[in-house]
Amino acid sequence: MLIRTTGILLLLISGLLLPGMSHASLNVFACEPEWAALVKELGGEKLTVFAATTALQDPHHIQARPSLIAKARRADLLICSGAELEIGWLSLLLRKASNKKIQPGENGYFMAADYVEKVDVPVTVDRSLGDVHAEGNPHIHTSPENILRVADALYERLNTIDAENAGFYREKYQSFRHRWQQSMEKWRRQAAGLNGINIVTHHTYWSYLNHWAKMNVLATLEPVAGVSPSSSHLAKVRDQVSGQTVKMIVRVAYVSERPSQWLSERTGVPVVVLPGTVDFQDGQSLTHWFDGVIEQLVEIK
Secondary structure (H helix, E strand, O other): OHHHHHHHHHHHHHHHHHHHHHOOOEEEEEOOHHHHHHHHHHHHHHEEEEEOOOOOOOOOOOOOOHHHHHHHHOOOEEEEOOOOOOOOOHHHHHHHHOOHHHOOOOOOEEEHHHHOOOOOOOOOOOHHHEOOOOOOOOOHHHOHHHHHHHHHHHHHHHHHHOHHHHHHHHHHHHHHHHHHHHHHHHHHHHHHHHOOOEEEEOOHHHHHHHHHHOOEEEEEOOOOEOOOOOHHHHHHHHHHHOOOOOOEEEEEOOOOOHHHHHHHHHHOOOEEEEOOOOOHHHOOOHHHHHHHHHHHHHHHO
């Protein structure tokens, strides 16, 4: 009797567990918060998403810490910007994780920059040019049009990896695409006045945003990419913009404030500090992040 009862209990337990097992969530490792936020929009509760960096970190300079390696080891999908943004740490992370699913060439390996047209592609690559990326500017998420292009490709990838939930992903994707296109129309109207204005930037971080909003970059505070400007270089920039109508000096939040503040104090041009990406850890959406970026730019203009 005891054996029969035990067998029945095991069958009941198995029946309860199996449906849940078939709907187990995919583990997603996102190198940057913007891709964590995007894939969460497309996958919802079907995904467990981890972001390796925060909005206040420079994604160029991250260490492949044991905690990151452990997360990558369990990932079903890896999403990074690519275009060499993570060149200093991603290859080591992948090697240490020893997870075949997320290696280059596998369906679980997704580089967002592969799906957009890149800008700032160098004619030649030379270390004297600083932290230059041979494939072009990797900060593709600063254009809302690029977000949509990546969403299209990422939706297809989720379908490939988890075909069982294709219907769910299609519904989430279509909803996101519709909402994002509506937001883009609003942002275009808001940003219309930015067309043709002159700005100075600290770094080429916002190149895609500048192209999208048609803002004219008169000068960059960094003499070469990733190198802090000297006082003599800042003086050259000051002389370069002297007599020009410059609306703002734009810098990303994680870089030093001193160079932009120096130039602002000597020219009277205001500094705009933009959050480099979405605050995924605090639950911010991509839409709310870009709302804030546009509002800050328009307010100064």
